[in-house]
Amino acid sequence: MSRSARTVAAACTLPALTFAACGSDGGDELSAEDEQTLTVWAMGEEGKRLQDVADEFNQEYPSIQIDVTPVGWDQAHQKLVAAAAGGELPDMAQMGSTMMGEFIELGVLEPVDTSTFDQDDFFPAAWENNVVDGEVYGVPWYVDTRVLYYRTDLADEAGATHPPATWEELKELAIAYQENGSRFGISLPAGGEGAWQSLLPFLYSAGGTLVDDEGDPAFDSPEATKALEEYASYFSEGLTSTSVQPGQTVEQDFGSGDAPMFISGPWMVNNISEALPELEGKWAAVPLPADDAGSVSWVGGASLVTFTESRHKAAAQEFISFLTSPEKQADWYEISKSLPANMAAWEEEPLAGDPQLHVFEEQLATAGDVPAMPQWNEFAHEVDVAIERMANGGADAAQTAGELQAATEPLAE
Template identity: 40%
Template sequence: MKKKGFIYPTVLAMGLSAVLAGCGGSDSGEDSDAISVWAMGEEGKLLNEMTAGYEEETGVKVNVQAIPWDQAYDKLLTAVASGNGPDVLQLGTTWVAEFADAGALLDLTEHMEEYPDFDLENYFEGAQTSMKYDDQIVGIPWYVETRTMYYRTDLLEEVGYSEPPATWDELKDAASKLTESGDNDNVYGLDIDLNDQITPFIFAWQNGFEFDAENPNFDSPEFKGALEYYTSYFEEGISTTSEGIDIVQAFKDGQKPIFFSGPWMINIMNDQAPDLEGKWAVAPMPAQENNLSSIGGANFSVFHNSEKVDEALDFIAYMNEVDTQLEWMEKSNTLPSRLEAWESPELAEDEMYSVFGEQLENTKGAPPVKEWERIAQELLASIERINIGGADLDAEMDEFNSKVKSMLE
């Protein structure tokens, strides 16, 4: 069917490429005629149910190995070191740069003309960042996700908002009024998860920040201004540094009537909070200079020394066909990466999913630098010192920027 026409241990960051020399072939499992696919988490468990169509069409068997996310990074490192990896592997988008830098991912550039479905223009602009490393094409988006704003429509109306807040000023005003309207001290107008490394960068992008890998600029007015806005919610008691009760329960109780999250929360809310039907909705992120959000998800890549490259690419092409992506969405509750899939009624006409489609048009991906995960974790440590330890924001950001410079050197 070929188409024509987390905080990682320090030792892991010491340069993966050195272990690639002299590696053997890829691991295709017990059946030497099959292709092997490594997929992570629940997706790995469900993917086994999606391979029959490819097998019937091509006669090639697919062996899927489901790997828990908390074991995936170490297993991938072992594969890099031994050379015994799969033919196809799923990578979280923030892992792409590190494993591409190690030479673990096959450069697909020479295959792009043969597989027109892989063309970058078929995918959201934000997702295109994760497809590339240096001058190579190293992955094809499988599914995507972004963050939007979940809010209680009924409670916002009570404080004067018949429409969701659309700007930073409106968000601060609405969240402040929601906090003040609560009948106890446990109401926080906006929930910000302090363990979520994405939100600070979303605010920074919205404030006009552009990361400069050659000359790190986390001490810039754009980034500091975003962090001032972010931390002000905690300073003013509009958000809490305490994790507290589960967000679904807090949303139901009105204790946290606004929060940011991904598409997976739609089904969670419908399943766990059916009494809230008609009382909540999702909206695009509020804007400052823009309303950018993050784009994440997972890519399919081919292991650098796969002996079944054609079959691996055919499998990725099959999984990225529009009909297959829509079937996968139904099965896994993840969002299609292909732009064409978003023209389908089940997405375009759905009042919740269509908002995610709108937001996906305005997203940025993590910069393709292999140190990005370490940078993000270091930022969370700085934010904790500001929000909980009372550290000076300007001083923390200056120190953080110095640490990033050292990492990148």
């Protein structure tokens, strides 16, 4: 029995928490042609905008009414867990990439029909994020990834002739920025929630992984130690700040030139353009500098899932097919600025004609996934704490790797 199967079996025996999925086959299901209402939970800004798209779907499928409930990301996890415990889940939902493992483990997600949805249509890491024990539990909806933002004007002044393409060139440019008057060469998180997001590209580019093929933590590898050493060196060499001032943002430091490089996602394109119009033509977003495994980022975003207890699985499949088609993915980008998970959508306008998006398409093609881990939040917290120990306490990278391995092993059992 797999680890996920053992956990679901155990959950079904707990008298204090009864999941609707335990011992149920979903009842009498409806076909997509039957008159019905499909209930959908969507998160964040997507939740506010999805009903309009759902109404378009209803014009093509008049028998299927879509009822979208917007849910704030700050409430999404708690609301889903409570609904799973109380047997009150919707028919389908949007689910963040780092949440997939937990809900797969709970046994409340319906496996995806892979004869309907082809993994070759989607960025590989976005698809893999939904796979456990060879079974697929979600269809990628939108994606994000991390790239390097840098001030081209200050790079020119510092004598740089091209974007940094390797770790060595990244360090050289950070030093050159400082020598040319910048307070720091780059902005990197010194710990705190989400710091793992900036470390992960270093780990993947070094050839490391978060977990091995058996699902066990892999921080005791030479590649992980190398990545931790490289990341920590920016703090020990004074190239990035070891603390964050309250109220200070990466955009402010980028605009002032105090920190003319940082690693972030696609939303920063609009943030910089809107907050710092004076920087037009003075910055660029480029692929992350490479180590042994090349330029490797990671994929975040959200997938669309159907719950096992739904009587409307056929309707949910039609709606998911609609939302993940190339044409609708391109339309959704215009509405929400969420990057399409379907690779063919990048050939549609407005994506195909936007030169600022090419770097994200290139980075997504080689990006790694965040494994679908039931205890991801606890796992990520241990990585955040390890980064803080190195950044603020000068902890040795090899020792930190060993401590991180020991701290995360129980979370993968």
